[in-house]
Amino acid sequence: MASTTAMFTALTGMNASARSLDVVGNNIANVNTTAFKSNRILFSTQFSRTLSLGTAPSENSGGTNPGQIGMGVQIAGTQRNFTGGTISASGDSRDLAIEGDGFFIVNQAGEQLYTRAGAFRTNAQNDLVTISGERLQGWEVDDRGQVIEGNLVDLNIPLGTLTIAEATQNVRFSGNLNASGDLPTRGASINLLGTATAGLTAIAGANPPPGAGNLIEFNTRLVDVEDPALPGSGTPLFAAGQTLSFASIEKGGKTLPPSLLAIDAATTMQDFADFLTDILGIDPAAGPNPDGEVPGMSLDPATGILAVTGNVGTMNDLTIDSSDIQLLDAAGAFVRSPFVTDKNAAADGESVRTTFIAFDSLGTPVSIDLTMVIDGRSNTGTTWRYFVESPDDTDPTRAVASGVLDFNTLGQLTTTDPVAITIDRAGTGADTPLAIDLSFTGGDDTVTSLTDDTSAIAATFADGSPIGTLTSYAVGQDGLIVGSFTNGLTRTIGQLVLAKFPNAEGLVDAGANMFRVGPNSGTPLIAEPQALGTGRIVSGALELSNVDLSQEFVNMILASTGYSASSRVIRTVDELMQQLLVLGR
Numbered sequence: 001m002a003s004t005t006a007m008f009t010a011l012t013g014m015n016a017s018a019r020s021l022d023v024v025g026n027n028i029a030n031v032n033t034t035a036f037k038s039n040r041i042l043f044s045t046q047f048s049r050t051l052s053l054g055t056a057p058s059e060n061s062g063g064t065n066p067g068q069i070g071m072g073v074q075i076a077g078t079q080r081n082f083t084g085g086t087i088s089a090s091g092d093s094r095d096l097a098i099e100g101d102g103f104f105i106v107n108q109a110g111e112q113l114y115t116r117a118g119a120f121r122t123n124a125q126n127d128l129v130t131i132s133g134e135r136l137q138g139w140e141v142d143d144r145g146q147v148i149e150g151n152l153v154d155l156n157i158p159l160g161t162l163t164i165a166e167a168t169q170n171v172r173f174s175g176n177l178n179a180s181g182d183l184p185t186r187g188a189s190i191n192l193l194g195t196a197t198a199g200l201t202a203i204a205g206a207n208p209p210p211g212a213g214n215l216i217e218f219n220t221r222l223v224d225v226e227d228p229a230l231p232g233s234g235t236p237l238f239a240a241g242q243t244l245s246f247a248s249i250e251k252g253g254k255t256l257p258p259s260l261l262a263i264d265a266a267t268t269m270q271d272f273a274d275f276l277t278d279i280l281g282i283d284p285a286a287g288p289n290p291d292g293e294v295p296g297m298s299l300d301p302a303t304g305i306l307a308v309t310g311n312v313g314t315m316n317d318l319t320i321d322s323s324d325i326q327l328l329d330a331a332g333a334f335v336r337s338p339f340v341t342d343k344n345a346a347a348d349g350e351s352v353r354t355t356f357i358a359f360d361s362l363g364t365p366v367s368i369d370l371t372m373v374i375d376g377r378s379n380t381g382t383t384w385r386y387f388v389e390s391p392d393d394t395d396p397t398r399a400v401a402s403g404v405l406d407f408n409t410l411g412q413l414t415t416t417d418p419v420a421i422t423i424d425r426a427g428t429g430a431d432t433p434l435a436i437d438l439s440f441t442g443g444d445d446t447v448t449s450l451t452d453d454t455s456a457i458a459a460t461f462a463d464g465s466p467i468g469t470l471t472s473y474a475v476g477q478d479g480l481i482v483g484s485f486t487n488g489l490t491r492t493i494g495q496l497v498l499a500k501f502p503n504a505e506g507l508v509d510a511g512a513n514m515f516r517v518g519p520n521s522g523t524p525l526i527a528e529p530q531a532l533g534t535g536r537i538v539s540g541a542l543e544l545s546n547v548d549l550s551q552e553f554v555n556m557i558l559a560s561t562g563y564s565a566s567s568r569v570i571r572t573v574d575e576l577m578q579q580l581l582v583l584g585r
Helices: 006-028 268-281 549-583
Strands: 041-046 048-052 065-070 073-081 085-091 096-099 105-106 111-115 135-141 149-156 165-166 169-176 187-192 242-244 257-264 296-300 304-313 325-328 335-338 341-343 351-359 365-378 381-389 398-409 419-421 434-439 456-462 465-475 480-486 488-497 497-498 509-512 515-516 525-526 536-539 542-545
Touching: 006 041, 006 073, 006 549, 085 096, 096 105, 105 515, 111 135, 149 268, 169 351, 187 351, 242 268, 257 268, 268 296, 268 304, 341 465, 351 456, 365 398, 365 456, 465 488, 465 536
Parallel strands: 096 542, 169 434
Antiparallel strands: 041 073, 048 065, 085 542, 096 536, 105 111, 105 135, 105 497, 111 515, 135 149, 135 488, 165 465, 169 456, 187 304, 187 341, 242 257, 242 325, 296 304, 325 335, 351 365, 365 381, 381 398, 419 434, 465 480, 480 488, 497 525, 509 515
């Protein structure tokens, strides 16, 4: 007798084969989908109709097995294959692929999703986003470019808008200092007089008055200095509101920047002397010159002659003409040249100067002069004195630092520690002071002191940089996002992270190449690439689909065959039922 049970059993087979074709069709449809993970369907038997449970063996019987008739097939479930697809170079450094088990973490309207598709681009807000608009997440960096781990943020690449500057911290020099150069004997000596033959004099009634026998003193106010052209008249040479202008003064053949000294009722000769010492970059801390003169300003109260004494070394020689110091009225108009200059001696001694540019924290260029002057020779080697000056130091004086470097009898530097200098940047908005280490030895950059025709020295390396704009970025194998700026600097601007799941097959497909956490996926472990088995990042490449077309075609044939066979069972049952109906006629 025909059984309708067989018909319904065959129907379950047709349904199962149809679902298998659904999975195969989806796999084949996504054969070109970036980072697609193929699925397979698995079947299991449905419940069975039990005719007999069977019997146990006994003395009289060997036992019987259960008698059961199956009632068809059911879908046991699907399994996703998370085996990595082929990594294919795309030629675009913005494309990213994962070689390992990790997942990119993206933000979709506040929900955290996971993907293997790495075709990221920047949106209008410079966020890295997927093709469907989810924002890529990672760790941010602080102002120093140090990664701040823990808190996930949307990764932002501000191309064309992010600007940075870097303060100079290290400068290296190379060259040779002529060990046989002439030893210094004196610094420049220049007298400032009122006339060609006489110094300056205080007017009668000056407050305070000079001491007995003195014509003028350092505490004499400028407004109490008598006009040399009108001796004995009590006419002041200077007046409050006027300005002394210093321009075209030369030091070692280099013209110094112009400077202005405002005169008020309290400005003294000492203030004038200090100001001139500062703008000339004379460093009294270097100690007396070999002739016994102390660098700086001195005043002979008996003659009223103001004397300028410079530091030793030809590059420290000073040239001040009478026209280099001018008196201007309150409106800035020229009044006269108040001083007559008389140069008594020029600075001597083997010396060399180099100028280099450093940068403060705002990227502002800071010009710095380094002058080296031979200081002595002995049986242990040579000694050179360095003078560091900067017109951009916001302190009143150009002089920044001075000291000595010792060389042995082989011309090698024995003072190996860097020379630390600080340049004041008060009032500029930049970090102050600007601290720089000057290195004269180390690696290929070394200063020696050997016999030569002349001395030569130059800065071969200086870090720091002016302002630069972010123009491009790259992602390393470790997920560090490094930005390149127009000033040549590179800086970490973000850290891409990956998620790894205890059971990736437990993830729930959210569509658009996205997955979300499922009940059986486990909690994601978040770490930087190459850590904890997350895998490494391959830049300029995409992961292809892992669909195996040959396997899918086999599965398609099997599903089609199963469907046809099940339909054949239904047809056979139908024919038997027709035969049964014929018997009843």
